[in-house]
Amino acid sequence: MSFAVTKTEKLEGWNRPPVVEPEGEGELLEVAMGPHHPSTHGVFRMDVTLDGERVIRLKPVFGYLHRNHEKIAEGTTYLASMPYTDRLDYFCSLSNNWAYALAVEKLAGQEVPERAEYIRVILAELTRVQNHASTIGFLLQEMGASGTPLMYAFREREKILDLFESLTGSRMMCNYMRFGGCRVDVSAPWLEETRKVVAGLPAFADEFEALLTGNEILMARTQGVGVLKPDLAVNAGISGPMLRASGVNYDIRKIDHYGIYDRFKFRVPLGDHGDIYDRYMVRVLEIRESIGILNQALKDIPGGPVMDPKAKIRNFRPKPGEAYGRIEAPKGELGFYLISDGGPNPYRYRVRPPSLINLTCLEDMCLGQNVADVVLIFGSVDIVLGEVDR
Amino acid sequence: MGKDWGCELKTVEEIKAAIEAAVPGAGVSVVPNPSPAAQHSLLIAHERAIEVAMFLRDNPELAFDYLSNVSGVDWLDKEVTEKVKVTKPVTKTVDGVEQTVEEIVEETKKHVVPGYIESVYHLYSVALTHGPLVVRMRTANRVDVAMPSLTPVWRGAELQEREVFDLYGIVFTGHPDLRRILMWDEFKDHPMRKDYVEPDDFEYEPTAHDEVLKRAQEHQSRDQRSEIRDQGSSAG
DSSP states (O other): OOOOOOOOOOOOOOOOOOOOOOOOOEOOOEEEEEEBBBGGGBBEEEEEEEEEEEEEEEEEOOTOOOOOHHHHHHHHHHHGGGHHHHSTEEETTTHHHHHHHHHHHHHHTTTHHHHHHHHHHHHHHHHHHHHHHHHHHHHHHHOOSSHHHHHHHHHHHHHHHHHHHHHSSOOSSOOOOTTTEEESOHHHHHHHHHHHHHHHHHHHHHHHHHTTOOOOOHHHHHHTTSSOHHHHHHHHOOOOOOHHHHHHHOOOHHHTTTGGGGGGGOOOOOSSOOSSSHHHHHHHHHHHHHHHHHHHHHHHOOOOOBBBTTTOTTTTOOOOOOEEEEEEEEEEEEEEEEEOSSSSSEEEEEOOHHHHHTTTTTTHTTTTTTTHHHHHHHHOOOOHHHHHHH | OOGGGSSSHHHHHHHHHHHHSSSSTTTTTEEEOOOOOOOOEEEEEEEHHHHHHHHHHHHHTTTOOOOEEEEEEEEEOOOEEEEEEEEEEEEEEEETEEEEEEEEEEEEEEEEEEOOOEEEEEEEOTTOOOOOOEEEOOOOOSSSSEOOOOOTOOOTTHHHHHHHHHOOEEEEEETTTTOOOOTTOOOSSOTTSTTOOOOOOOGOTTTTOHHHHHHHHHHHHHHHHHHHHHHHHHHH
């Protein structure tokens, strides 16, 4: 490989949010939205400066849920952090498990049996379906549609959580994956039940879309609101459905082919405008693509062990070195960066939290918008505070 | 696994050569990674870090336009014990006569290798779908902890560098908004450092028990003693 040598130009991409000047001579109002506010999905504060209804400045304030997860993980063994990863993004504990297991498997050079890979894909895609459905439900709830869309989403989520409970013993804190496989095998009745639930999902997606996609209020509130330009989105490290809603074709399942994602046929939905409506649409379409992946995985799942027989459970000490592993979690790129010094505990354990980094552009999206739209823009980012603050 | 394009040692060496051709005196070196992941990294010097970052981002064949992850890592000072051979004059009695003879003697010497705090950047390319390229910067020691911020090049570093500043204490010069992000503003220390000592937190525990209670009692008796002493001194 050879590289053309180019001259470095001036600093570009210095994408600071623009300064918005107040109009007229009205008094400016400073509002602290949060930390206890029903729209902030937890404890999160936005210090908003308002000129009438218009947002002219917005500063996010983090840290209310901070418990220094990374320091705690440095003090325990590799495996002991696995249940703690459930508590990062507590909507998607199985995705978090997978990301952590993937990073450790890279660090220790472990293999994963084929059946375990299929189980991982099935669980991750079920997680994605229920996360996207509830995100849309919450978004509509914040838009004023009290109850109905959220309850539709939660009805479906309930079925998926029941599957998680019967497999892992817990509805949300699943703690299911291990380095080199999964904790227990899935049974034939469980697979049958999963097939039944998955067979019902397209009808749910149709119903959900019939209720929402053409809805006049939804379109009026979301189209052209909270626009994020693609070049800023890439420069700011935005990932997941938010990045794709801005029209950037970047799905880590397609790029890295981690696990066995190269075996499945699926499309990557992209948005045109990068507004809230596109983020909604991308999530709905991703639910449909996930159903496709689930059907393929449930059809092809082979027999065999779910745990690599060579995997070491006790006295697990990876050789000195480092590894960064990442997956396409429902919220975006979830990565784990691990450094081993040869001991039983990681020397450094870092979580790359998609929820936090997707908030980098919150101010850019909100500037000049009405204060009521801040709630929607924030809701469309899809964050969980357990992961933002760690 | 898919394209771990930036990981291979050969590719990292090539990128290093390309950087050196584009940015003279960049001070780049390769840090090999012995783990099976084999994600080797580039260590870059502070002076021209921004130019190197701009080159990595804007070169059409590299196009690392996406900064994924920024992590701080703390490496403590290490005391290294070495055996060194030294020639020394030694007084000896040879044939009944005292003589000074030069001899090679083995000595153990101890010296401290200064630790450092590093910040590690994982870069990907959205345009060319390759990566990761791992770039790291190190401080000279654990006291003088400034380094240039890469937020002007990739805005994705904005919140993450604030986090590294908060938890590790690296001062990123050129960062537009370097404040604490997770800890509160009045907090003094940097909790992710390896030598951080946790404070007694019994005050915040409403029903202290076991070890915490013991520590609390010790602490209280210490406080009372000092109170009595204070009163005595003020009365006298």
